[in-house]
Amino acid sequence: MRIIAGRFRRRKLLTNPGNTTRPIIDRAKVILFDRIRDRLPGARIADLFSGTGTLGLEALSRGAQSVVFAERDHRAHELLRQNVAMLGAEAETLCWRVDLARCSFLPKGDFAWTPYDVIFFDPPYASAEAIHPGDTWYRCLQQLARPHLSVPGALLVLRVGKFSEPKLPPTWQQIEVHEIASMRIILAERVDTHDTALDDSLSESESDHTSDPSAFPDEATSEIDSGDAPG
Numbered sequence: 001m002r003i004i005a006g007r008f009r010r011r012k013l014l015t016n017p018g019n020t021t022r023p024i025i026d027r028a029k030v031i032l033f034d035r036i037r038d039r040l041p042g043a044r045i046a047d048l049f050s051g052t053g054t055l056g057l058e059a060l061s062r063g064a065q066s067v068v069f070a071e072r073d074h075r076a077h078e079l080l081r082q083n084v085a086m087l088g089a090e091a092e093t094l095c096w097r098v099d100l101a102r103c104s105f106l107p108k109g110d111f112a113w114t115p116y117d118v119i120f121f122d123p124p125y126a127s128a129e130a131i132h133p134g135d136t137w138y139r140c141l142q143q144l145a146r147p148h149l150s151v152p153g154a155l156l157v158l159r160v161g162k163f164s165e166p167k168l169p170p171t172w173q174q175i176e177v178h179e180i181a182s183m184r185i186i187l188a189e190r191v192d193t194h195d196t197a198l199d200d201s202l203s204e205s206e207s208d209h210t211s212d213p214s215a216f217p218d219e220a221t222s223e224i225d226s227g228d229a230p231g
Helices: 026-039 054-061 074-087 136-144 196-208
Strands: 044-048 066-071 093-097 116-121 150-161 172-180 183-190
Touching (some): 026 172, 044 054
Parallel strands (some): 044 116
């Protein structure tokens, strides 16, 4: 796996063997970044379900200001940190080991990394097929549309299986779909519309979606910053 363009062009990245992560193939990455390249200079990025950082590091190479990587798998997270270190990108990135079903998407309550301009959202294919109102990932997408987490017009990049048809919250308007090999890449923009389910669903689960490691003893030792807040 390698970085295709930008200041880290042709640099190789470590990848996680096995099936715990799903690195994006080069052909799909070329198509995706050709479509979103104008969004990247100066952008704050969230790379959620980041694996070893393929998408976020490509965005950083192409001019993004900062990247928050979020990944639960221990081995993938360690390889991610090694990739960041190999590129010397610690000051521009934060590597966060966290359960995305149980977090606020605000790492350690640090607003220096938000609001996000571009969000890569790449859940396991099996669970992505079930994205619908009331589903865990649907609620996460609702939460990511909150003003302190994403800017108006923020870009969501959702990767799902080829035959998946996820239902997005009204706060995310689908603008493009690309089918490549076994995947679909859905591009959506955050729109200023009131999602009537948003306030109720999030207020009920606010205590469940937190970045405070003390709330989850199992994760308390796994939230690791790989750099200071961006300047």
